Every structure is written in C-alpha cells, then in structure tokens.
Amino acid sequence: MNALPTCPQCHSEFTYEDGGVYICPECAHEWKAQAGDAAEAAAKVYRDSAGNTLQDGDTVTVIKDLKLKGSGGVIKMGTKVKNIRLVDSDHDIDCKIDGFGAMSLKSEFVRKA
Ligand SMILES: [Zn+2]
Numbered sequence: 001m002n003a004l005p006t007c008p009q010c011h012s013e014f015t016y017e018d019g020g021v022y023i024c025p026e027c028a029h030e031w032k033a034q035a036g037d038a039a040e041a042a043a044k045v046y047r048d049s050a051g052n053t054l055q056d057g058d059t060v061t062v063i064k065d066l067k068l069k070g071s072g073g074v075i076k077m078g079t080k081v082k083n084i085r086l087v088d089s090d091h092d093i094d095c096k097i098d099g100f101g102a103m104s105l106k107s108e109f110v111r112k113a
Contacts, residue, residue, distance in 0.1 A: 046086050046093075052112040058084050060093070060110035068100070075100065080113060 004015045007024035008031065015024050020033045046054040049063055059082045066075040075097060084105075085094040092107040 044088065046107050048111045049108050050111050054084065054086060054093075054107060054110075054112060056085055059113040060084055061113045062105070062109060063111050064109055066105070066109060073100065075103075081105070081110065 004017060005022065006013050007015050007022075007027060007029055009029040010024065010027040012024050012026040014026060015022050017023070017033065021030050022033060023030050048054055048060060054060070059080060062075055062077055062079040062081065065077050068074065079097060081093075081095045081097055081103075083095070086092060087094050087104075089104075091104040093105040093110065095103050095105060097103050
C-alpha cells in the first residue's frame with residue numbers, strides 16, 4: 001500500500017487517488033499528484049515536427065540539415081534514423097546514425113518515417 005498524503009486543506013486522512021489526482025472526500029479538494037509519480041512520468045509524450053507521437057524503436061527522418069558541433073559534419077535533411085531511443089533531457093532522442101555514430105537529436109527536427 002502506498003501512503004497517500006493528507007489533504008492540504010483540511011488535513012483529512014481519507015484522501016484517495018484517481019488518475020493522477022488526489023481527492024479529499026471530506027472537503028472535496030482536488031490536487032495533482034507530485035511530479036515524479038509513476039502516473040506523471042508515463043504521461044510524457046514525445047512528438048515529432050508534425051505532431052506525431054514518437055516511441056522507442058521508431059524510425060524517423062531528419063527534416064533539416066543539422067550541423068554537428070566540433071566535427072564540422074552535417075547530418076543531411078532526409079537522413080533516416082532507425083531505432084531511436086527517447087530520453088528526458090535537453091534533447092529528446094538518442095540514436096545512432098550511419099557514418100556518425102551515437103547522436104542526440106531534438107524531436108522538433110525529425111519526422112516519423
Ligand atoms: Zn480536505
């Protein structure tokens with residue numbers, strides 16, 4: 001059993017959870033479950049430039065030339081990237097690109113293939 005928080009308004013101990021929201025049956029107060037709860041983490045949705053939902057293992061196409069820091073290389077528009085892995089970071093996608101190796105991309109620069 002998970003311990004549920006007491007109601008922040010009336011301190012009732014009879015709160016219950018419903019779809020990521022805590023509800024107090026005594027004063028009818030509702031509030032969101034804490035960030036970091038499993039329900040919240042699972043709700044994170046990754047979308048490509050066209051608004052399609054991305055998932056681990058998807059193949060995407062790069063929609064614009066992406067200059068690489070340091071090496072001077074460019075990932076050309078239209079490059080296919082297979083088997084992406086979604087990450088929660090300043091970029092969204094970890095992947096490997098033929099000829100470039102391990103790479104980080106932003107979902108706004110790709111489209112689901
Ligand atoms: Zn309450």
